Amino acid sequence: MNKESVTGIILAGGRSRRFGEPKALVTWRGESLITYSIRALQPFVKDVTIVSHLPELHQLKDMRVIEDKELYKGQGPLAGILTVMEKINTCWYFVLPCDVPLISSRIVLMLLQQLQGKETHEVVVPYVNGRVQPLIGLYHHRVKEKIECQLKGNKKSMMELLEQCKVLYVSVQALSIEETSFININTKKDYTHLLEL
Numbered sequence: 001m002n003k004e005s006v007t008g009i010i011l012a013g014g015r016s017r018r019f020g021e022p023k024a025l026v027t028w029r030g031e032s033l034i035t036y037s038i039r040a041l042q043p044f045v046k047d048v049t050i051v052s053h054l055p056e057l058h059q060l061k062d063m064r065v066i067e068d069k070e071l072y073k074g075q076g077p078l079a080g081i082l083t084v085m086e087k088i089n090t091c092w093y094f095v096l097p098c099d100v101p102l103i104s105s106r107i108v109l110m111l112l113q114q115l116q117g118k119e120t121h122e123v124v125v126p127y128v129n130g131r132v133q134p135l136i137g138l139y140h141h142r143v144k145e146k147i148e149c150q151l152k153g154n155k156k157s158m159m160e161l162l163e164q165c166k167v168l169y170v171s172v173q174a175l176s177i178e179e180t181s182f183i184n185i186n187t188k189k190d191y192t193h194l195l196e197l
Protein backbone atom coordinates (compact mmCIF):
# COMPACT_ATOMS: atom_id res chain seq x y z
CA MET A 1 0.00 0.00 0.00
CA ASN A 2 1.13 3.52 -0.81
CA LYS A 3 2.36 5.15 2.39
CA GLU A 4 0.70 8.43 1.38
CA SER A 5 -2.66 6.78 2.03
CA VAL A 6 -1.87 5.83 5.65
CA THR A 7 -1.70 8.11 8.71
CA GLY A 8 0.00 6.78 11.83
CA ILE A 9 -1.85 7.26 15.12
CA ILE A 10 -0.17 6.74 18.47
CA LEU A 11 -2.49 6.70 21.44
CA ALA A 12 -0.83 8.22 24.49
CA GLY A 13 -3.73 9.59 26.48
CA GLY A 14 -5.57 7.89 29.27
CA ARG A 15 -4.76 7.96 32.95
CA SER A 16 -2.22 5.14 33.41
CA ARG A 17 -4.03 4.30 36.65
CA ARG A 18 -2.54 0.82 36.89
CA PHE A 19 0.97 2.10 36.16
CA GLY A 20 0.76 5.18 38.36
CA GLU A 21 2.55 7.60 36.02
CA PRO A 22 2.40 8.33 32.26
CA LYS A 23 3.57 5.18 30.49
CA ALA A 24 4.59 6.95 27.29
CA LEU A 25 7.44 8.72 29.08
CA VAL A 26 8.91 5.79 30.99
CA THR A 27 12.31 4.76 29.69
CA TRP A 28 13.54 1.38 28.54
CA ARG A 29 16.99 0.82 27.06
CA GLY A 30 17.58 4.57 27.14
CA GLU A 31 14.44 5.63 25.28
CA SER A 32 10.89 6.48 26.20
CA LEU A 33 8.34 3.73 25.55
CA ILE A 34 6.52 5.85 22.97
CA THR A 35 9.70 6.08 20.87
CA TYR A 36 9.37 2.39 20.00
CA SER A 37 5.88 2.91 18.58
CA ILE A 38 7.00 5.95 16.58
CA ARG A 39 9.92 4.04 15.13
CA ALA A 40 7.79 1.06 14.15
CA LEU A 41 5.26 3.20 12.30
CA GLN A 42 7.33 5.87 10.63
CA PRO A 43 8.66 3.90 7.62
CA PHE A 44 5.18 3.00 6.39
CA VAL A 45 2.98 6.03 7.00
CA LYS A 46 2.70 9.51 5.60
CA ASP A 47 2.81 11.09 9.05
CA VAL A 48 2.61 10.07 12.66
CA THR A 49 0.19 11.89 14.95
CA ILE A 50 0.32 11.38 18.70
CA VAL A 51 -2.93 11.91 20.59
CA SER A 52 -2.20 12.86 24.17
CA HIS A 53 -2.71 15.42 26.90
CA LEU A 54 0.95 15.13 28.02
CA PRO A 55 2.84 18.41 27.45
CA GLU A 56 6.21 16.60 27.60
CA LEU A 57 5.47 14.92 24.28
CA HIS A 58 5.67 18.25 22.46
CA GLN A 59 9.44 17.99 22.91
CA LEU A 60 9.60 15.04 20.52
CA LYS A 61 11.26 16.12 17.32
CA ASP A 62 9.19 16.44 14.11
CA MET A 63 6.12 14.97 15.75
CA ARG A 64 2.56 16.24 15.61
CA VAL A 65 0.96 16.00 19.05
CA ILE A 66 -2.73 16.79 19.45
CA GLU A 67 -5.24 16.40 22.25
CA ASP A 68 -8.43 14.36 22.21
CA LYS A 69 -11.37 16.23 20.77
CA GLU A 70 -12.93 18.23 23.61
CA LEU A 71 -16.29 16.46 23.46
CA TYR A 72 -14.75 13.03 24.02
CA LYS A 73 -11.62 13.96 25.99
CA GLY A 74 -10.20 11.04 27.94
CA GLN A 75 -12.96 8.71 26.78
CA GLY A 76 -10.50 6.04 25.77
CA PRO A 77 -8.75 4.93 22.58
CA LEU A 78 -11.78 5.53 20.33
CA ALA A 79 -11.68 9.22 21.24
CA GLY A 80 -8.06 9.44 20.13
CA ILE A 81 -8.67 7.64 16.85
CA LEU A 82 -11.72 9.76 16.01
CA THR A 83 -9.79 12.96 16.77
CA VAL A 84 -7.14 12.11 14.18
CA MET A 85 -9.65 10.85 11.61
CA GLU A 86 -11.45 14.19 11.81
CA LYS A 87 -8.26 16.24 11.46
CA ILE A 88 -6.30 14.28 8.91
CA ASN A 89 -7.86 12.81 5.84
CA THR A 90 -6.31 9.61 4.51
CA CYS A 91 -7.92 6.33 3.45
CA TRP A 92 -6.25 4.34 6.22
CA TYR A 93 -4.95 4.87 9.78
CA PHE A 94 -2.42 2.61 11.45
CA VAL A 95 -3.02 2.70 15.20
CA LEU A 96 -0.51 1.80 17.93
CA PRO A 97 -0.60 2.33 21.68
CA CYS A 98 2.36 3.97 23.44
CA ASP A 99 3.12 0.99 25.67
CA VAL A 100 4.27 -1.80 23.34
CA PRO A 101 8.06 -1.33 23.23
CA LEU A 102 8.75 -4.68 21.55
CA ILE A 103 6.64 -3.86 18.51
CA SER A 104 8.62 -3.56 15.28
CA SER A 105 8.29 -2.07 11.83
CA ARG A 106 8.38 -5.63 10.49
CA ILE A 107 5.10 -6.33 12.24
CA VAL A 108 3.56 -3.11 10.95
CA LEU A 109 4.61 -4.08 7.43
CA MET A 110 3.26 -7.62 7.78
CA LEU A 111 -0.13 -6.33 8.89
CA LEU A 112 -0.21 -3.85 6.01
CA GLN A 113 0.63 -6.62 3.57
CA GLN A 114 -2.33 -8.69 4.74
CA LEU A 115 -4.62 -6.15 3.15
CA GLN A 116 -3.39 -6.82 -0.37
CA GLY A 117 -6.32 -8.02 -2.47
CA LYS A 118 -8.60 -7.70 0.57
CA GLU A 119 -9.13 -3.94 0.55
CA THR A 120 -12.87 -4.27 1.11
CA HIS A 121 -12.08 -4.86 4.78
CA GLU A 122 -12.44 -1.92 7.13
CA VAL A 123 -10.11 -3.08 9.89
CA VAL A 124 -7.03 -5.30 10.10
CA VAL A 125 -6.04 -6.47 13.59
CA PRO A 126 -3.86 -9.27 14.93
CA TYR A 127 -4.85 -11.94 17.33
CA VAL A 128 -2.25 -13.17 19.73
CA ASN A 129 -2.70 -16.26 21.87
CA GLY A 130 -6.35 -16.31 20.84
CA ARG A 131 -6.86 -12.69 21.92
CA VAL A 132 -7.64 -9.87 19.53
CA GLN A 133 -5.42 -6.79 19.88
CA PRO A 134 -7.65 -3.95 18.67
CA LEU A 135 -5.17 -1.20 19.57
CA ILE A 136 -2.66 -2.49 17.03
CA GLY A 137 -3.91 -2.31 13.50
CA LEU A 138 -5.35 -0.62 10.47
CA TYR A 139 -8.62 1.26 10.39
CA HIS A 140 -10.29 2.61 7.25
CA HIS A 141 -11.66 6.14 7.17
CA ARG A 142 -15.15 4.64 6.64
CA VAL A 143 -15.07 3.52 10.29
CA LYS A 144 -15.14 7.14 11.49
CA GLU A 145 -18.94 7.41 11.50
CA LYS A 146 -19.22 4.16 13.45
CA ILE A 147 -16.80 5.43 16.10
CA GLU A 148 -18.68 8.70 16.37
CA CYS A 149 -21.96 6.89 16.75
CA GLN A 150 -20.53 4.71 19.49
CA LEU A 151 -19.05 7.58 21.45
CA LYS A 152 -22.28 9.53 21.17
CA GLY A 153 -23.93 6.55 22.84
CA ASN A 154 -21.23 6.59 25.53
CA LYS A 155 -19.91 3.22 24.34
CA LYS A 156 -16.14 3.14 24.57
CA SER A 157 -15.35 -0.46 23.72
CA MET A 158 -13.00 -1.17 20.83
CA MET A 159 -14.34 -4.72 20.66
CA GLU A 160 -17.86 -3.40 20.22
CA LEU A 161 -16.62 -1.33 17.31
CA LEU A 162 -15.06 -4.38 15.68
CA GLU A 163 -18.40 -6.20 15.89
CA GLN A 164 -19.81 -3.59 13.53
CA CYS A 165 -16.96 -3.61 11.02
CA LYS A 166 -15.69 -5.90 8.31
CA VAL A 167 -12.55 -7.08 10.08
CA LEU A 168 -9.60 -9.04 8.80
CA TYR A 169 -8.23 -10.96 11.77
CA VAL A 170 -4.58 -11.90 11.37
CA SER A 171 -3.11 -14.80 13.29
CA VAL A 172 0.39 -13.82 14.35
CA GLN A 173 1.17 -17.48 14.83
CA ALA A 174 0.43 -18.14 11.15
CA LEU A 175 2.85 -15.34 10.23
CA SER A 176 5.52 -16.70 12.59
CA ILE A 177 5.65 -13.45 14.54
CA GLU A 178 6.83 -13.89 18.12
CA GLU A 179 3.99 -13.30 20.56
CA THR A 180 6.32 -11.41 22.90
CA SER A 181 6.38 -8.55 20.37
CA PHE A 182 2.89 -7.61 21.55
CA ILE A 183 3.68 -7.36 25.26
CA ASN A 184 2.15 -4.18 26.66
CA ILE A 185 3.07 -2.44 29.86
CA ASN A 186 0.15 -1.84 32.18
CA THR A 187 1.65 -2.21 35.63
CA LYS A 188 4.98 -1.77 37.42
CA LYS A 189 5.22 -5.54 37.46
CA ASP A 190 5.00 -5.61 33.64
CA TYR A 191 7.75 -2.99 33.57
CA THR A 192 9.95 -5.04 35.88
CA HIS A 193 9.55 -8.03 33.54
CA LEU A 194 10.48 -5.78 30.62
CA LEU A 195 13.66 -4.64 32.39
CA GLU A 196 14.60 -8.27 32.91
CA LEU A 197 14.45 -9.11 29.19
Ligand SMILES: Nc1nc2c(ncn2[C@@H]2O[C@H](COP(=O)(O)OP(=O)(O)OP(=O)(O)O)[C@@H](O)[C@H]2O)c(=O)[nH]1
Pocket (backbone or CB within 6 Å): 011, 012, 013, 014, 015, 016, 017, 018, 019, 051, 052, 068, 073, 074, 075, 076, 077, 079, 080, 081, 096, 097, 098, 099, 135, 186
Ligand atom coordinates in the same frame (compact mmCIF):
# COMPACT_ATOMS: atom_id res chain seq x y z
N1 LIG B 1 -5.77 9.64 23.14
C1 LIG B 1 -6.15 8.80 24.09
N2 LIG B 1 -5.44 7.68 24.33
C2 LIG B 1 -5.87 6.85 25.33
C3 LIG B 1 -7.01 7.14 26.12
N3 LIG B 1 -7.16 6.13 27.03
C4 LIG B 1 -6.16 5.27 26.81
N4 LIG B 1 -5.36 5.71 25.78
C5 LIG B 1 -4.19 5.03 25.24
O1 LIG B 1 -4.59 3.73 24.82
C6 LIG B 1 -3.61 2.76 25.13
C7 LIG B 1 -4.19 1.69 26.04
O2 LIG B 1 -4.54 2.31 27.24
P1 LIG B 1 -4.89 1.49 28.55
O3 LIG B 1 -3.66 0.89 29.13
O4 LIG B 1 -6.01 0.58 28.27
O5 LIG B 1 -5.45 2.65 29.48
P2 LIG B 1 -4.65 3.71 30.33
O6 LIG B 1 -5.62 4.79 30.65
O7 LIG B 1 -3.38 4.11 29.65
O8 LIG B 1 -4.25 2.91 31.64
P3 LIG B 1 -5.19 2.45 32.87
O9 LIG B 1 -5.67 3.71 33.54
O10 LIG B 1 -4.26 1.68 33.76
O11 LIG B 1 -6.29 1.62 32.28
C8 LIG B 1 -2.44 3.51 25.73
O12 LIG B 1 -1.52 3.78 24.70
C9 LIG B 1 -3.08 4.79 26.27
O13 LIG B 1 -2.15 5.86 26.28
C10 LIG B 1 -7.74 8.35 25.85
O14 LIG B 1 -8.75 8.67 26.48
N5 LIG B 1 -7.28 9.13 24.82
